[in-house]
Amino acid sequence: MTDVSSATAIGAASFQIGEPILRVLGERLGEVAADTVEAVTAEVPEYAGALGGAGSMGPNIEAAVQMALGGFLKLAGGARDADPSTPLGPTIEGAYALGRGEARGGRSMDALLAAYRVGARVAWRKLAQAAADAGLPATTMAKFAELLFAYIDELSAASVAGHADELSTSGRVLERYRERLGRHLLAGAPHDVLLAAAERAEWTPPGSLTAVLLPPVQARGALASLGAATLQVGEELPGLDQAGQPFTLLLVPDVDGPGRRHLLRVLAGRHAVVGPARPWAEARSSYERAARTVPLARTRTADPVDSDHYLADLVLGADPAARADLRARVLEPLGVLPSATQERLAETLISWLLHQGRREEVAAELHVHAQTVRYRMGQLRGLYGDRLTDPRFVRELILALPARGEAGS
Structure with missing residues (x-):
């Protein structure tokens, strides 16, 4: 329904153009619309391809411009009933749809707003000339201009709203599609499913x-x-x-x-x-x-x-149970000792292996005297014998025993 509180509707309530002048302006709408499209094509580069040339959108846009100007003339002529089909409703809806179309086309509002500015200037120049030729008094011309530019502002605002709504809607849709693509990736979906999901997500x-x-x-x-x-x-x-x-x-x-x-x-x-x-x-x-x-x-x-x-x-940590079993096996010779002694010897043994037998470095890491390290290693050699020189057994010890400060030690 036409918004009677809009700037255009309020302006039109105190301004009406007589029927003879409206008739003259109506006869010039086709020419004004064509000139407007031509000016937009020339001055707004983003629309040069869309509005000009074979198979272009030019005729459709020209018809839309003519409809918008026709709606304006109806409003200026006093057609302000509550029927949403006349005269402001369809043009506002059309402007809103135009903004959504720009967003779907991946374009910002900059080009469309520039087109509105160019269109307003050309339409005003042409309509003002036609109105003056038809005898519109100079005292009324300023009011006519004010009404026209208020109308263009409302169309611009409707397009901005449409553009924002489309971005919001399409953004949410794409977000859902991309979330779904991520879920497919985590599920290890087949390659063809992933490609189809990526295409839907525009990714x-x-x-x-x-x-x-x-x-x-x-x-x-x-x-x-x-x-x-x-x-x-x-x-x-x-x-x-x-x-x-x-x-x-x-x-x-x-x-x-x-x-x-x-x-x-x-x-x-x-x-x-x-x-x-x-x-x-x-x-x-x-x-x-x-x-x-x-x-x-x-x-x-x-x-x-x-x-x-x-x-x-x-x-x-890939198989904690296997590591626990390995640890129990390699520490079996220490089982005859008290628990505290077992822990001290196991800690000394892994440090000795990792430091390749450098006693001073082992002592520094364990915060004990070098002689203590020597004593403990004597105990370990007595318990393990030649196994401490067997490369396979040494590898098992390094895998099974946590290094000092290792996570989970």
């Missing part, structure tokens, strides 16, 4: 994806720095215990190699865990690595955690 597959887990409150700021192609998946992430800390997953395209250093700099100051770069269709592997790193990297520091720094811990 061009990159060479690689890198998983980043971080708290939801920090995800928005990170997204702003990582680019629009980054996928986001939130809530109920598979295989991840979020009881103590909820996480959002970001899948960041093409940050392998030197790009990884840039990614870690972008994430500085955030509690993020970063997986490895993987081919985009294998992003699930990057996510799983990051998820397994989370319990190893629980820390109060605000620096991102690179899962590459935890590869040894991840390997050793």
